[in-house]
Structure formats: structure tokens, C-alpha cells
Amino acid sequence: MNRIFAFLQQRPYAFALLLCIVLLALNIIVSPSFANPTRWPAILGTFAPFALVGFASTPSVLSGGMDISVGPLTTFISVIFIAVLMPAGLGSWYFSVPILLILATIVGMINGILVAVVRLHPVVATVGMLFILIGLSQTIAPNPVQAADRWSAGLARTLGFIPGALLTIGAAALIWFLLRRTAFVSNLLATGDSDQSAFGSGVNVTAVRILAYGLGGLFAGIGGIALAALLQSSESALATTYALLGLAAVVLGGTSLLGGRGSMLGTLFGAFAIYLIQQLLTAGGVQSNLIQFAYGIVLVVGVLVSATLLSARQRGKVQ
Amino acid sequence: MEKRGQPLLQMAKIEKNFGATRALVEANIELFPGDVHTLLGENGSGKSTLVKILGGVHQPDSGKILLDGADLTLRSPRGASHYGIETVFQEVLTASHQSVLQNIWLGSDGIFRRRFKTATQRQQATEVLERLLGDAQLDVPAAELSLSARQAVSIARSLVRRPRVLILDEATAALDVQTRDRLFNEIRRLTAQGSAVLFISHRMDEVAEISDRVTVLRSGQTISTVTRETMTISGLIQDMTGSKVSPEESFKPPREPGKVVLQARDIQLAEQATKINVDIRAGEIIGLCGLEGHGQDLFIRRLSGFAGGPGSVSRLEVEQNNSATPVGRRNAAGLGVAYLPRERRGESLFEQMSIQENFVLPTMRQDKIGPFLSRKRMAARFREYIQSLSIKLGSPDDSITTLSGGNQQKVLLARWLATEPSVLLLNDPTRGVDISTKLEIYRTLQDLALQGTAIVVLSSEVDEIVQLTDRALVFRDKTVFAELAGKDLHQQSIVTAYFGQEMEVQYE
Numbered sequence: 001m002n003r004i005f006a007f008l009q010q011r012p013y014a015f016a017l018l019l020c021i022v023l024l025a026l027n028i029i030v031s032p033s034f035a036n037p038t039r040w041p042a043i044l045g046t047f048a049p050f051a052l053v054g055f056a057s058t059p060s061v062l063s064g065g066m067d068i069s070v071g072p073l074t075t076f077i078s079v080i081f082i083a084v085l086m087p088a089g090l091g092s093w094y095f096s097v098p099i100l101l102i103l104a105t106i107v108g109m110i111n112g113i114l115v116a117v118v119r120l121h122p123v124v125a126t127v128g129m130l131f132i133l134i135g136l137s138q139t140i141a142p143n144p145v146q147a148a149d150r151w152s153a154g155l156a157r158t159l160g161f162i163p164g165a166l167l168t169i170g171a172a173a174l175i176w177f178l179l180r181r182t183a184f185v186s187n188l189l190a191t192g193d194s195d196q197s198a199f200g201s202g203v204n205v206t207a208v209r210i211l212a213y214g215l216g217g218l219f220a221g222i223g224g225i226a227l228a229a230l231l232q233s234s235e236s237a238l239a240t241t242y243a244l245l246g247l248a249a250v251v252l253g254g255t256s257l258l259g260g261r262g263s264m265l266g267t268l269f270g271a272f273a274i275y276l277i278q279q280l281l282t283a284g285g286v287q288s289n290l291i292q293f294a295y296g297i298v299l300v301v302g303v304l305v306s307a308t309l310l311s312a313r314q315r316g317k318v319q
Numbered sequence: 320m321e322k323r324g325q326p327l328l329q330m331a332k333i334e335k336n337f338g339a340t341r342a343l344v345e346a347n348i349e350l351f352p353g354d355v356h357t358l359l360g361e362n363g364s365g366k367s368t369l370v371k372i373l374g375g376v377h378q379p380d381s382g383k384i385l386l387d388g389a390d391l392t393l394r395s396p397r398g399a400s401h402y403g404i405e406t407v408f409q410e411v412l413t414a415s416h417q418s419v420l421q422n423i424w425l426g427s428d429g430i431f432r433r434r435f436k437t438a439t440q441r442q443q444a445t446e447v448l449e450r451l452l453g454d455a456q457l458d459v460p461a462a463e464l465s466l467s468a469r470q471a472v473s474i475a476r477s478l479v480r481r482p483r484v485l486i487l488d489e490a491t492a493a494l495d496v497q498t499r500d501r502l503f504n505e506i507r508r509l510t511a512q513g514s515a516v517l518f519i520s521h522r523m524d525e526v527a528e529i530s531d532r533v534t535v536l537r538s539g540q541t542i543s544t545v546t547r548e549t550m551t552i553s554g555l556i557q558d559m560t561g562s563k564v565s566p567e568e569s570f571k572p573p574r575e576p577g578k579v580v581l582q583a584r585d586i587q588l589a590e591q592a593t594k595i596n597v598d599i600r601a602g603e604i605i606g607l608c609g610l611e612g613h614g615q616d617l618f619i620r621r622l623s624g625f626a627g628g629p630g631s632v633s634r635l636e637v638e639q640n641n642s643a644t645p646v647g648r649r650n651a652a653g654l655g656v657a658y659l660p661r662e663r664r665g666e667s668l669f670e671q672m673s674i675q676e677n678f679v680l681p682t683m684r685q686d687k688i689g690p691f692l693s694r695k696r697m698a699a700r701f702r703e704y705i706q707s708l709s710i711k712l713g714s715p716d717d718s719i720t721t722l723s724g725g726n727q728q729k730v731l732l733a734r735w736l737a738t739e740p741s742v743l744l745l746n747d748p749t750r751g752v753d754i755s756t757k758l759e760i761y762r763t764l765q766d767l768a769l770q771g772t773a774i775v776v777l778s779s780e781v782d783e784i785v786q787l788t789d790r791a792l793v794f795r796d797k798t799v800f801a802e803l804a805g806k807d808l809h810q811q812s813i814v815t816a817y818f819g820q821e822m823e824v825q826y827e
Contacts, residue, residue, distance in 0.1 A: 182433065183431055184431050187426075189416070193416050194412065194413070194415065197412035198425065200408050200412050200426075201427075204395075260417075
């Protein structure tokens with residue numbers, strides 16, 4: 001038992017992992033069908049947008065900043081996909097996917113330039129971008145538009161034998177995994193940890209920051225495709241729902257808002273915990289407005305628990 | 320000294336201004352292959368600016384940098400590194416959550432591309448760290464190392480890149496003695512291979528031990544360059560202070576210190592630092608000085624109650640049977656202890672407020688009529704200080720930002736004088752203040768001392784300490800290294816103490 005505790009203390013995402021296990025068990029108790037493998041593709045399909053918004057928020061936080069606009073960017077991309085590209089005849093995957101991902105990356109990099117070059121405060125830059133994206137989404141598709149091309153539906157259910165959501169989450173995870181094998185993630189963590197040290201040692205801090213926000217944009221783009229796959233219609237009104245969930249997943253996953261410390265795996269657990277809360281409360285027949293209340297409680301309590309009970313190592317170091 | 324060939328690196332007529340501050344006026348330095356070249360100077364002499372220009376952090380306004388005789392433009396530390404110029408900066412720079420190995424190779428990769436295999440990295444890092452620290456723990460986070468070991472890691476970061484020019488800006492300050500000795504061996508290895516080292520240290524013993532040449536910088540100008548054979552410590556100190564300015568015009572009228580009003584007992588500014596005991600008397604002006612970061616700043620904040628720590632600061636009140644009350648952040652003002660912080664912006668000024676509002680804040684209570692404030696009374700009180708301190712302003716209702724730095728400082732001084740303090744603590748009060756305003760502030764302080772106020776002034780300017788104070792406490796290594804008063808209080812004695820030397824030679 002002590003060994004398990006020690007293991008958990010060394011993992012910043014320990015609380016999110018424990019929470020996931022507990023919530024998963026509760027979900028199975030409340031609705032036993034949750035454990036039925038035939039439901040898993042659909043479950044993953046509804047989870048994918050959460051996970052990807054969380055992924056999208058992670059690189060900027062690791063770099064010592066913050067991107068609040070990734071949620072609306074996800075909705076914006078799904079709106080562009082369904083309400084612009086499909087009617088224009090560009091809905092097939094080989095046209096739409098590259099266009100959407102490039103667009104999303106550019107939006108992210110604009111945030112990065114505003115922060116790293118123009119030197120706006122990250123909250124100012126990305127809240128500005130948040131409103132711009134919400135406004136654009138609602139202008140482009142004031143009312144929900146149904147998807148004309150249906151190929152993407154498989155991404156939220158199954159493609160052949162595999163759950164389609166594994167492709168979207170998996171694509172983002174693979175990109176991160178590959179980046180970890182390059183010098184980029186080390187440079188990113190060092191920049192977030194101490195930008196002075198990184199700059200003084202010859203890291204191109206400006207480029208690293210811009211790329212971090214760009215990478216967040218790319219993940220948000222994948223999230224937008226996953227969202228369109230799930231809904232099969234453009235729901236610009238969703239923008240506000242996702243706006244802060246990503247950040248909540250990051251924080252719950254044990255990533256430090258000060259930058260330089262955290263992991264994508266933690267964000268995945270954080271996002272899954274949030275998703276499971278939602279599922280549990282919905283299955284238990286709780287009103288939807290109370291779900292947000294529950295998010296808030298879990299987030300605050302979760303961060304407190306991680307910072308006190310589970311971080312003996314950190315405290316020992318200070319003394 | 321054998322005949323020298325071409326210098327490896329030259330910095331010629333370097334000039335650099337930060338706003339109105341002239342950091343470097345005309346700095347020249349030549350580094351020869353195989354030399355350890357020391358840069359010496361007091362606070363504000365321009366050492367750090369010169370180093371940061373060579374390290375690529377700042378760009379000079381004019382002047383040339385030549386490497387092997389060819390013009391060089393350095394835009395960033397990365398750019399400097401490209402030419403083999405590596406800097407270990409004064410602040411210990413490590414990314415605390417990253418491992419030692421990652422810290423050592425930080426910045427050597429491209430944004431994506433890894434330049435070295437992990438095995439190569441480990442092997443070279445192990446080699447260098449073993450030579451510097453005696454052992455190499457590569458996988459622990461930097462935060463878990465001692466300060467000295469972290470500094471060694473940031474030195475190792477420069478060494479693994481095999482620099483042609485290595486800049487050590489106060490890099491030995493955080494090192495323990497053994498590590499420093501090992502560093503000196505590394506320096507000798509490096510110079511034996513034809514590299515040059517630019518060395519900055521505030522320890523004269525280190526300078527004497529390692530330097531082949533020494534260049535002295537004063538007020539942003541290169542004053543002299545001497546070789547190992549011709550240098551003497553007294554000569555260097557004279558060059559640093561400027562030899563002509565000797566016991567000069569004094570602002571000190573004769574006065575008798577009164578009773579002890581503030582008593583500091585067993586103040587310890589760092590672990591294992593010697594404890595400090597000081598009695599501060601009514602009517603005397605005490606100076607606090609030292610090279611940056613030797614504890615004087617923390618000491619004055621301890622006196623003010625703004626910082627806590629081991630030891631006690633008590634206010635003794637004659638009127639009340641010499642009762643001793645400990646001074647803390649909350650009761651300092653009530654006990655008649657006023658503190659003027661160092662940073663006007665951020666620590667003192669309310670930039671959104673008017674001049675008068677800035678003045679009136681701690682003493683607003685005096686203007687109360689019933690529950691309301693009388694603006695008339697406020698203005699009347701402020702007018703007195705406008706006159707007595709000759710504050711130059713348009714209207715008291717103008718924004719505080721419309722004033723010059725010197726006049727802002729006078730307003731802040733007025734703010735605390737209005738509380739009629741018995742003890743006035745001033746943290747570098749004339750920083751960024753023009754010379755005539757400076758003299759006016761000196762006069763005001765002298766008058767206050769004559770009226771019985773105890774004044775403690777921290778100053779980074781040696782001249783100020785000499786001209787203004789009755790006795791000076793020189794800080795070194797987080798404790799009082801020397802106390803100078805009367806005839807012993809002059810520029811040379813202060814600077815000698817800065818660098819940890821006893822005053823042996825008598826200067827004429």
C-alpha cells in the first residue's frame with residue numbers, strides 16, 4: 001500500500017487517475033451497460049471532443065502561458081467543416097481534413113505570435129480570440145446546419161472494427177509522442193520552467209512559444225473534426241460550453257499553470273474524469289445545470305487534494 | 320609577459336544607453352587566447368552590461384565586437400553560442416523541474432532536431448560534472464540540488480559546448496570552495512587549449528589567484544588594463560574608485576548622537592551568516608553599503624519590519640521608560656519607523672493617483688473632520704512640504720507620473736516625513752535622481768538628523784555614503800564585514816571592504 005502511495009505521490013496526475021477509477025466504477029454501478037463493449041465506440045465518440053480540447057490546452061500551459069480560445073476554436077472548425085466546406089463540395093476527407101487542420105494551426109499560431117512577439121498577456125490575447133471565434137461561428141451558422149457528407153460519422157462510432165474516436169485521439173497522441181522524441185518537448189518544458197534559463201542557454205524561446213500555441217490549435221482542429229463527427233451538424237452555440245473545460249482537464253491532470261511541469265497523459269485522465277462526472281450525473285437523472293456545479297466542486301477539491309495529500313515530496317523539498 | 324599575437328576577441332568603444340542612463344560610455348577590452356581576463360568595477364560601473372552585450376542579451380548602441388579580427392553582430396545568446404561565446408550569467412539559471420542532464424544540454428538542440436545522441440550527452444555531461452562536482456547525478460531534477468551544485472550545472476552547460484570564449488559573470492559567488500577550486504582547474508584546462516575566459520568576481524583573492532589580466536571599468540569607461548605581473552590590489556581599488564576624489568566636501572555638520580532608538584539584535588541574514596548587532600541612535604545617519612546582493616537590502620527590510628527572520632529589531636522609547644517594542648510590518652508606522660522602499664514603481668508609487676493623493680496616504684487621518692476628509696487641510700499640509708523640499712510640480716492634482724524621478728522621490732520622502740518618524744529608513748533614496756535634487760535631499764536629511772531623527776540610508780553609491788553618513792556598515796557575504804566611521808570612512812576604505820580586504824595600505 002505504501003508503495004502505491006509513494007508511486008502516486010510522484011505522479012502529478014495521481015488524483016485524476018484515482019478519480020477516473022472511482023468514477024468508472026460508479027458509472028458501471030449506476031448503468032451496468034457502461035461496461036458493455038458494444039457501447040464503447042459511442043462512449044469514446046462522445047469523449048473524444050473533451051479529450052482533444054484538453055490536449056489543445058496543454059502545450060500553451062506547459063510553455064508558461066494559457067490558451068482559452070481552444071474550446072471555441074474546436075466549435076469553429078466543426079462549423080467550418082459542416083456549414084462551409086461541405087456545401088462548397090470540399091467535404092470529402094482528403095480535402096477537408098488538411099484544410100481544417102491547417103486553419104486551426106494558423107489560428108493557434110496567431111495566438112502564439114500575439115503572446116510571444118506582440119507580448120500581450122496570454123489571457124488578453126486568447127480571450128480576444130475566443131470572442132472572435134464565437135462571433136465568427138455564429139455568423140457563419142446562426143442555426144444548426146445538417147452535415148451533407150456522412151463519412152465523418154464513423155469517427156464517432158466505428159470504422160471497420162476499430163472505434164473511430166481512437167483515430168482522432170490517437171492522431172493527437174501520436175503527434176505528441178513523436179514530438180517527445182524530438183528536442184521540441186524538452187525545449188517547451190524548459191521554456192515554461194524558466195524562460196530566462198532557456199533563453200540564456202540558447203533556446204529560441206519565441207519560436208517555441210509560437211509553435212506551442214500552434215500545436216494547441218492543431219489539436220483543437222482534430223477536436224473540431226471529432227465534434228463534427230459526433231454531432232453531424234454545426235452547433236455554434238456549443239462554443240461556450242467547451243471554452244474552459246479544456247483548462248479544467250489540464251489542471252485536474254496535475255499540470256502546473258506556472259508552466260514547465262505536467263503531461264499529456266495527465267490531461268487525458270483529467271478530461272476522462274470530467275467526462276465521467278457528466279455521464280454519471282446524466283445517468284443518475286441530475287439536472288444539466290447541476291453538472292457544471294459538480295465540475296466546479298471536483299476541480300477545486302481535486303487541485304486542493306493533489307496539492308496537499310498527494311505531494312509530500314514537493315513539501316519535503318522546500319524544507 | 321611573452322609577446323602576444325592577435326587578440327581572440329576585441330570589444331572596441333562600446334556604448335550603451337538604457338533610456339537616460341548611460342551604462343557604457345566607452346568600454347574597450349581585448350581577450351587573448353589562453354588568458355583569464357578579469358573585469359573589475361563597482362556597482363553600476365557597467366560590468367554586467369558589457370557581459371550581456373558579449374553574451375548576446377543586449378545589443379550595443381555603437382562600437383565594434385571583433386572575433387579573430389572579423390566584425391561580429393550578436394543578436395541573442397544563441398547567436399553568441401554559434402561563435403563559441405558561452406556565458407554563465409550572474410543569476411543561477413536552471414530549469415528546476417528538468418533533469419540535470421536536460422539542463423546541461425538545454426539550448427544545444429534545434430527546436431526539433433537533436434544534435435547529439437543521448438549516449439554522447441550522458442558521457443560528456445558525466446565527464447564535465449565529475450570534474451566540477453566530484454560525482455554526476457544526471458537524472459535528478461535540478462531543483463533537488465544545492466545552490467552550489469545548480470551553479471555547477473549551469474557552468475557545465477557552457478563547458479560541454481567547448482567554448483572559445485567563456486564568460487563567468489559572478490559564477491563563483493554561489494559555489495562552495497571545493498567546487499570553485501575544481502572550476503579553476505577547468506578554467507586552466509580551457510585556457511591551455513587556447514580559449515579565453517572573461518572572469519567577473521567580487522572576491523579579490525579569486526581575482527588575484529586566477530587572472531592573467533585585469534581591466535577596470537568605472538562609470539561605463541575602461542580605466543586601465545594591467546597584467547598579472549604589474550597588478551596590485553591597492554592599485555586596482557584606486558582605479559575602481561578614481562584616485563582624485565579624496566576626503567571631499569562633506570555635508571556633515573558636527574552633531575552628537577543621542578539615545579538608542581532602534582536596536583537590532585542577533586539578526587541573521589542567511590544560514591550560517593554571522594549575526595548582526597547594531598544600535599541606531601537619535602540624530603545619526605548610518606549608511607548601509609556593499610556590492611549588490613550581500614545582504615544590505617534584506618537588512619534594511621528587516622529593520623523596517625517588512626521582512627522577517629532570525630533575530631529581533633526593537634524600538635526603544637525614551638519617553639516610555641526605554642520600553643522595547645519589537646518592530647513588525649503592522650506596527651512599524653505606529654512606532655515611528657518609516658521605510659522608503661527601493662523601487663519607486665511597484666513598491667511606493669500609486670501611478671494612477673495624483674501627486675497629492677500619493678503624498679497624503681499614510682497621514683490622511685490628520686485631515687479628518689468628523690467622518691469626512693478636508694481637502695483644504697490636506698492641501699495645506701502638502702504645501703508645507705512642497706516648499707520645504709522644493710518640489711517642482713504643476714498642480715498637486717496632476718498625475719504623479721508627470722513628475723521627474725527626483726521630484727517623485729521628494730513626494731515620497733514628504734509622505735513619510737509627514738508621519739514625523741523617529742527612525743527614517745531609506746533604501747537607495749537617490750537612485751535615478753539628478754545631482755541637484757540629490758544635494759537637496761542630502762540637506763533635508765542633515766536637517767532631520769540635527770533635529771534628532773535617526774536615519775539609515777542604504778546606498779549603492781560610495782560617494783553618497785561618504786558624503787552623507789556618520790558611520791557606514793559594509794556588507795559582505797550576508798553580514799557586516801566592516802564598520803567605518805570618522806577618518807576611516809572614505810571611498811578607498813569602503814571599496815576595499817566591498818572586496819573583502821582589510822585596509823592595509825594608507826592612501827595619500
